[in-house]
Amino acid sequence: MNENEFQFVMDCDVEALVSYLQEDYHLSLSDAFEKVYSSKVFEKLKDRQTGLYLQSPAYIYEFLQKELTAAN
Numbered sequence: 001m002n003e004n005e006f007q008f009v010m011d012c013d014v015e016a017l018v019s020y021l022q023e024d025y026h027l028s029l030s031d032a033f034e035k036v037y038s039s040k041v042f043e044k045l046k047d048r049q050t051g052l053y054l055q056s057p058a059y060i061y062e063f064l065q066k067e068l069t070a071a072n
Contacts, residue, residue, distance in 0.1 A: 009053050013045060016057030017064055024065075041067055 001009075014036055021032040036042055041064045044050045052060060 006048065006053070010046060013053060013057050013060060014042075017061055020057070020061045021064075035068065036064070039064055039067055 014033075017036045018029065018032040021027050021035055022029065025032075027035065041052075041060065044052050044063075045060060046053070052063075
């Protein structure tokens, strides 16, 4: 996968995660983006070595929910 393809997959994953957060937690667009971009899950998502970016957005979201729940 080249860099453009990787970035496209990342963008799609982030878009889905933001959408899930808005729906489940009633967050604004900017708050949802901030939650995603400041998460440990996002750090793992952008690291190709983890392979997390190859998983479905719903699967990735489960990890994000666990992280957010643990933070509260």
